[in-house]
Amino acid sequence: MRAGRSSGSAVVLVGALALGAFAVPSAAAADTGITVTKMVVNNGKPVVVGTSATVKPGFTFRMTWPSGVKLADAQVLPFLYHDTTAAKGAAHGGIYFDSVSCGDNGSQPADCGGQLSIEPRSTLDSDNDATTWKIAAGAKIWSGSGLKSQEILTGLGTVQVQRAAKVTANATPEPVAKGGTLTVKGAITRADWVKHKYVGFGGKAAKLQFRKKGSGTYTTLKTVRADSAGALRATVKASADGYYRWTFGATSTTGGATSAGDYVDVT
Template sequence: MRKRATFAVLAAVTALGGFTAPAAYADETVGDIQITNVSVNGGKNVVVGVTDKTITVSLTATDPSGIWDADFYLWRGPDGTDPYYSADDYVTPNEDTTPADCIASSATTSTCSKTFTFEPDWWLTNAHAGTWKVGVQAWANDDSRTERYAYTTTRIQRLSKLTANAGPEPVAAGKTLTVTGKLSRANWDTLAYAGYTAQPVKLQFRKAGTSTYSTVKTVNTSSTGALSTTVTASTDGYWRWSFAGTSTTPAVSAAGDFVDVQ
């Protein structure tokens, strides 16, 4: 069975992955080892719906003796403090094996990876959406080692959905067209989708036979995430809503709804 990701609000923890936690926040490197790249979820934000989401985190490291192992952790907390002892939230990989899955590209360089699973039905709550720091560790065959507490960051976001409906269809030229929709996002506390309130959403139109949408106006969502506005029908085309996203919720655009103007 897959090992569940470990999650804790830390007051104190013991050494992780062979490193002894230093007394103060500071990166550490011993020897010639270097980390040259870190990738979280292929460079994309971690967007989670109401079911489990597993991602891969990898690093590329180099050392004259070759790379032996690597480890990773995600955390949130005040800058300037040691995540081992003062992180608000802390997540470790699914795999607790040593060494990690490392693939050598040369005698000196390898890319190592592990996976993380985000589980709304277990530990993930709405409060965890936002920016997380990515800590990484790597070891070489000659015992050189390095640790970077916050090599990069990633965003963990609540999956968003957006609908659009324009009517009546067909509509006479010059008559009023009503465009409605709803912006919702995953609620990790209830394992359902709920309206995203008080958010600016753009109403966009694409004329039939063209490929580009143009913004007509911006409307704020209601207390239930609903959208509604009116426009004057002039020509055949597609109407949609488009949301730019926030730090906790990804951008999303509804599928265009075609209206025949007669």
């Protein structure tokens, strides 16, 4: 594989440049004879991205290449795109590979893998990017004289990209008398890829759960919907020492989250 082995801060740029040639007319644009099957990104799970940390989901695939061509001269560079064509996604607006490698034992097909690189401040510029992305790959065949043929392989599958979410929990008063009223508050926030910070996730339903001291299991007490600012509030009767937490599942655009348990001593 001639590209995709780079590492460090320049990797996304390297990926974009390596794929960019597919977006312009080329005398080498032709069927490469490369096939890609069994493409899986992030083990088939959604990719959840926050506001600053680079996320590098892994991918695996199986490839075949023309007889008489060495694997070292057959290149597959996966990328993700949405709301555009694969060719334009290869040139800009896509999520590019960070690394690609294949096991070469001299036989076909070869099992390959690597990782993509998602840097939210440069790769995601709209909350509309929390959607279903299509998986494609640039394919190239090289020869001793240079690039022999290239094409874009599409229809390799899809992957959901989601905004990361957080939730907090705070139970008061602490300690509390047995049978007394506890107020458990919380706040749901999720990544805003335009403002590059977490903002309130209004209207999201969350479960208030309790785990008795010494137990390993949480039990749901109530389900509460957050207000327009993402704030949660519920009251319960204190019965025993234990932990209170808020939790909620993922939506199509946003990952789920569970708070740390807030311990309350019942006197």
